[in-house]
Amino acid sequence: MRRTWRVVVVTAVALLAVPAAAAPAAPIATVDPGVQRLLPRPVEAVATGRTPFSLTEDSRIVAGGAARAVADYLGDLLRPATGYRLPITGGHARRGDIVLDLGRGKGPQGHAVEGYRLVTDERAATISADTPAGLFNGVQTFRQLLPAWVESRSKVGGPWKAQAAKISDYPRFGYRGVMLDVARSYLTVAEIKRYIDTAVLFKVNTVHLHLTDDQAWRIAINPPEDNPSGLDYGALTRVGSLGGADRYGNGTPLGTGPAIRGSYTQRDYSEIVAHARSRFVTVVPEIDGPGHTNAALASIPQLNPDGVTKPMNNTADVGYSTLDANSPVTYEFLRTVLGQLAKLTPGPYLHIGGDEALVTGHDNYLTYLRKVLPEVTALGKIPMGWNEFAAVDLPPGAVIHFWRGATLADTLKQVARGAKVVMSPAGTTYLDQKYDPSSPIGLSWACRNACDFDRYYDWEPVRDGLTESDVIGVTGPLWSETIRGLAQAEWLSHPRLASIAEVAWTQQSARNLADFTARLSSLGSRLTIAGVNFRPSPAVPWTTDISAPSQRTRTLRGEIARFTAPSAAAPLATLDHGDGTKADATVTPTTTAGPLTAPGLWKVTAAEHRYSRPGTYRATLTITTPTGVATTHFTITTHL
Known part of the structure; x- marks a missing residue:
């Protein structure tokens, strides 16, 4: 695919790029080309043409x-x-x-749960919502209207301007997720908190x-306190x-090195949950069963029918393990595990x-589910499971996590039941x-050859006999057989997670791949400045943003x-000093780039120049x- 590039002509601090005109949007959503950089695509966004909003050292947050x-x-x-106080x-x-206006009827009508309105102009930036x-x-939308340098964790020179706009927005689906497989690595x-942020x-x-x-x-x-079978729960993490x-089962190594080991105390887990909650993110914990359970069987001998612990298996093999669906110890164990997680x-x-x-x-699979599902509902939780669990009659409101079509008929049957x-x-x-x-990490069984952001964008969640009301949302699972740490998790996630997020937020009739690709162009700068790793797809016209105080x-x-x-x-740099002289400047990377970075x-470092x-x-x-080529201007004020 041809590599393209688009540059931004800037003054002092580069503003986010304005993409080229995109294909016309569907009638239900209006996005002015001047605010087309926003991700996900809002329902309505109109550039008003008024003077931009300016964040200054005198600005406050009114809330x-x-x-x-x-x-x-x-x-x-x-x-x-x-560097502002922003009291x-x-x-x-x-x-x-900046005004945070919270109250009944403040958001878009009919979308009180997560909808919002945003108005920016020379007077203020006002975000209004019911919740x-x-x-x-x-x-998050206002954040994207500001220059990408706002993501810096150290002070950067301004100006900090946001285009004057009126935005009214709300999601298509209420469940917009990502799954992190922390079991395999x-x-x-x-790192989880950073990923959430x-x-x-x-x-x-x-x-x-x-x-x-x-x-x-x-x-x-x-x-x-009541442990009738004397199960050693501490062995689960010990x-x-x-x-x-x-490695694979045949001995071939996985990833760039051994998987990372570790575990979470309950205090650790509560810290993750609290951080997520502060970002209005719901945590969904998964305890897989009856298969995918070898680690439990290797930790607690009573979970095995013969009472003998199974060996740990450090390969990627799956499908060979099972809890005993006919053993009371299985349900004693799960009652404890699920009960503590529910709390x-x-x-x-x-x-x-x-x-x-x-x-x-x-038959044992059905037995297992028929015993576990009531345990979950008794804890006041909605049971959720991969689509195989649709083989049993589910309680109304249970959530089928659909990952492959082999059990579509069972899924549709359970959807008909609620x-x-x-x-x-x-x-x-x-x-x-x-x-x-050529990707150094990742698997290829589900997607081969061309699996860039466009494939993750150009699909419709409501399909195969499902209706809009049947589907509550979309999740992007990040399995970790080949992932070693946060940077690699980010490299596989971005920019594809942005694609999945827009599928979940924006109506299908308002989505357009060419439009999305244009809006994606400014994301690279924002992630770079924030210190987030990503794969710079050659299909995206990435922008160049400059800060020259x-x-x-x-x-x-x-x-x-x-x-x-x-x-x-x-890249190369040339500096016109403004006094009729020019010189080349030295360009050096602040980090070392590589196949996964x-x-x-x-x-940019200037050679000594005296005015x-x-x-x-x-x-x-x-x-x-x-x-x-990208150009920026800045002033040099000299003195005696």
């Missing part, structure tokens, strides 16, 4: 009551890059304030944690957490797996798949600018890449 938590989040988001206050707004969750969604608490940019609101599998058991379970997917998890769902139970036997569906068709949502055969000096030297240039191999930020007399000079910095 009160239940809006305070969102205000705290917004302040924490904006203060590092701007949170009540009362009336004044010029330059704090709606305000939070509006904050572990992610730390800090990036995902919410795309209005993802659900994180499904695959906590157990054949390879490992990651969550600590405390021994209950033994079961030591596994991971290191730790405020969200409505408990995911019980149910996939690939290849050695359980059909079940709901979350869509994760493997070929268009599994984030662990290789982008193409003005200076007061008689002698210009050292670092004068930083810029983003996804996919650039060897995006190019990152570049810095001959006092004055104010307009310097021009030009960045040249193999595919384009």
Whole structure:
């Protein structure tokens, strides 16, 4: 595919690019071309042509009551890059304030749960919603209206302007998720929190944690006061957490090294849940069964019919293990495990797996589900499981997590009885798949050859006999057989997670691949500045954003600018000093790029240049890449 590039002509700090005109939107959604950079695509977004909103050192965040938590989040988001105090206050707004307006009827009519309105102009930036969750969604949109440098965790020179616009927006589906497989390779608490912080940019609101599998058991379970079988629950993490997917069954290594080991205490898990909740994200814990249970069988001998513990298996093999559907110990064990997770998890769902139970036997599989499902509902939770569990009659409202079509008939039967569906068709949502055969990590069984963001964007969740009301949402599963740490998880996720998020947020009739690709172009800079790894797809016209602060000096030297240039191999810089002289500047990367690392930020260093007399000079910095040119201007004020 031809590599393309698009550059931004900037002043002082580069603003986000305005993509080329896209294909006309469907009548139900209107997005002005001037605000086309927004992800996901809003229902209505109109550039008003008024003077842009300016965030200044005098700006405040006006919020009160239940809006305070969102205000705290917004302040924490904006203060590092701007260096502004941004105090949170009540009362009336004044010029330059950000207003969080929370109350009944403030959001789009009929979309109170997560809808919001956003108005920016020279007077203020006002986000209005019926709920704090709606305000939070509006904050993510406002964040994208500001320059990409707002994602910096250190101070960057302004100006901080947001285009004057009116936006009214709400989601298509209420469940917009990502699944993290921490069983096959572990992610730390800090890494999961960091992943969540990036995902919410795309209005993802659900994180499904695959906590157990054949390879490992990651969550600590405390021994209950009543433990009739004397089960050693501590062995689940003492033994079961030591596994991971290191290699294929034939011995071929997986990933770039051994899987990462580890486990979560209940305090760790509660920290994840609390952080997610502060971002209006629901955590869905999964304890897989009756298959995918070798780590439990290797930890607790009583779970095996013969009383002999199974060996840990550090291969990626699955389908060979099963809990005993006819043993009372199985349900004693699950009652304890699910009960503790239910207490730790405020969200409505408990995911019980149910996939690939290849050695359980059909009758035993049905027996298992018929005993476990009432346990889940008795805990006040909605049972959720992979679509194989639709083989049994499900309680009304149970959620079928649909990943492959082999059990479509069973799924439709249960939907007719009141079940709901979350869509994760493997070929268009599994984030662990290789982008193409050259990808250093990832699998390829579900998607081969061409698995870039476009494949994950161009599909429809409501299909195969399902109706709009049957489907509650979409999730992108990130299985971890080949993933080793957060940076690799991010590399496989981005920008494909943005595709899945827009599928979940935006109506099918308002989605257009060419339009999405154009809007995606500014995401690379935003992720780069935030320190988030991604794969810079050659199909995206990535923008270049430059930060070159003005200076007061008689002698210009050292670092004068930083810029983003996804996919650039060897950019060049030329500096016009503004006094009739020019010179080449040195460009160096701030991070080392590699096959699993995006190019990152570049810095520009000027050779020493002394201005001959006092004055104010307009310097021009030009960045040249193999595919384009970007220019910015900044002032040099000299003194005696």
